[in-house]
Amino acid sequence: MTYTLDADELSIREINKRLKQLSRTGAEIHIVNSRARHNIIVGLLDRCKITVQGSVGYYSASVSDGPEVIIEGNAGWALGENLMSGTVSVTRDAGASLAAGMRGGSVYVGGSAGARAGISMKGGTLLVRGNTGFLTGFMMQEGRIIVLGDAGESVGDSMYEGTIYVAGNIGSLGSDAKEEEASEDDLIGVWQTLEDHGIDQRPAFKKIVSARRLYHFDSLERLEMSAV
Amino acid sequence: MCGISGIMYKKSSDRDSAPIGSELVKMLDALAHRGRDSTGITIAGEKTAEDYIVRTWTNAEQASDVMAKAEEAIIRTGAVVASSTYLNGFGRLTVNYEGKVSDLASALVNTKGIELHSIGESSEIIKDVGTSTSIDTIHQISRFRGTHGIGHVRMATESKIDINHAHPFWAYPFPDVTVVHNGQLTNYHKLKHMYEDQGHRFQTGNDSEIIAVYLADKLANGDTLDSALQQSLNDLDGTFTYLVSTRNGLGYAKDQWAAKPLVAMETDDIIALASEEIALHSIFDTVADRVEPQESEVMTWSV
Incomplete structure (x- = not known):
């Protein structure tokens, strides 16, 4: 069953309420006339397929667990924030703080992204076909960021864990980020992700990880000490 | 924000x-x-026939007295006030003036009770408390x-x-x-x-x-x-x-x-x-x- 929700007729709150009901039925849902409005598709906990025919504003496809979201347009700030699982893809550009605090699933951007892409990421995969801005992977904690274009200044600044792969140029490395050689396994994994998204390119990647000097990685928490 | x-x-x-x-x-x-x-x-961009558009505001109770003093101050600089419209303490004047804009501006800000929002050859500032729709109703911004x-x-x-x-x-x-x-x-x-x-x-x-x-x-x-x-x-x-x-x-x-x-x-x-x-x-x-x-x-x- 396919349903169409018109954002010119329904408020965003009503759309999100309808999405919550419809997603439980496994329905396929189209959203039209989104016109870059904010908070479209939030808090969905079921597997369902949603296509937005147009741009979305801030916090779209955020705090969700399971949906498959396709946005045919641009996205504003914090697309896919705190995504637990599922897939989010946007055909054009995404704003700043893309996939902020994402924990799982995948976020794909067909165009370019703004500043702080993958900020505080805690899992999952973020794939950007174009460029990313300032502070890509800032304070990243887990997961993978793959950038097919260029990444801006301060890539991987203050990252704890996780990996950033950049095919193009890097503006500069952030504090406590370092470049290391990507292994064959790393590249196979990245290329698999590209293939999953129908991308034929198999470029070489710069791999950026934490240099692990900024934080006290070796000091133990009280509970950990008792376990040693 | x-x-x-x-x-x-x-x-x-x-x-x-x-x-x-x-x-x-x-x-x-x-x-x-x-x-x-x-x-x-x-x-x-909408250039008037006069040299400058001046935008002022006053919250004085006797707004018209303050406006009159402001006009006198403008005239003392050698400027000619070609038109003036007043609404709720807001003033829009067009003036012909060949002197330094800084002299015109200081004549206005030195007038007690007058706040000077802008002077422009073809630009003017319209600002007020409230939302865009409410200030459009009051100031008819849409017609500009x-x-x-x-x-x-x-x-x-x-x-x-x-x-x-x-x-x-x-x-x-x-x-x-x-x-x-x-x-x-x-x-x-x-x-x-x-x-x-x-x-x-x-x-x-x-x-x-x-x-x-x-x-x-x-x-x-x-x-x-x-x-x-x-x-x-x-x-x-x-x-x-x-x-x-x-x-x-x-x-x-x-x-x-x-x-x-x-x-x-x-x-x-x-x-x-x-x-x-x-x-x-x-x-x-x-x-x-x-x-x-x-x-x-x-x-x-x-x-």
Whole structure:
């Protein structure tokens, strides 16, 4: 069953309420006339397929667990924030703080992204076909960021864990980020992700990880000490 | 949080006649969630037959007495008041004047009870407390036409909420140079003291006003608008995305942290800038390739 929700007729709150009901039925849902409005598709906990025919504003496809979201347009700030699982893809550009605090699933951007892409990421995969801005992977904690274009200044600044792969140029490395050689396994994994998204390119990647000097990685928490 | 927007028509056939007022009102209405304390716009391009358009405001109880004193002060500078309209303490005067704009400006600000919002050859600031729709009803902004303009909806963070502290801010005493700002400037007091020592005048306690004064100072020293904006990236500390409107120009500058949003769209005919894409959808049926300017980015256009 396919349903169409018109954002010119329904408020965003009503759309999100309808999405919550419809997603439980496994329905396929189209959203039209989104016109870059904010908070479209939030808090969905079921597997369902949603296509937005147009741009979305801030916090779209955020705090969700399971949906498959396709946005045919641009996205504003914090697309896919705190995504637990599922897939989010946007055909054009995404704003700043893309996939902020994402924990799982995948976020794909067909165009370019703004500043702080993958900020505080805690899992999952973020794939950007174009460029990313300032502070890509800032304070990243887990997961993978793959950038097919260029990444801006301060890539991987203050990252704890996780990996950033950049095919193009890097503006500069952030504090406590370092470049290391990507292994064959790393590249196979990245290329698999590209293939999953129908991308034929198999470029070489710069791999950026934490240099692990900024934080006290070796000091133990009280509970950990008792376990040693 | 605040919302900013800007628009410029590039084609000479559209000059002076584009519906800048109504389009800025629509864009600011779409950004109303970013600030409801006050709203203001600069309309530029509709050149009057007179030399300058002067915009003033007074909250004095005897507004008409204060306005009369202001007109006397203008006349004492050698200027001729060609027209004057007053509404709820707001004054719009057109004057013919061949002297220095700084003399005209100081004659006005030295008139007790008068607040000077702008002097421009073809630009004027209209600002008030309330949302864009409410100030459009009062000030009939939608009827203003021109080549370009900037607008602002304010959610106050740094100084009080009143008409004077609403954006845009005029770059006293530079005709037509006005600024709207989203962000907070952390070296405001330091810069303010420095500029006051140099004789610059501040009309308010709003941190954003420093950008207008800063640009006025740079332009006075012969810098181009582009160069002034570039230098501001280093000299202004804090978070900012700001827009500037001049007699013939429009520009933006975004801080080194990319902390405050902006989207920019340019077609063959038009340039549109806004905090969020939602504002572009309020005036365009289709939003073509819009870009999000990155950190430390500056851009200027001119007609």
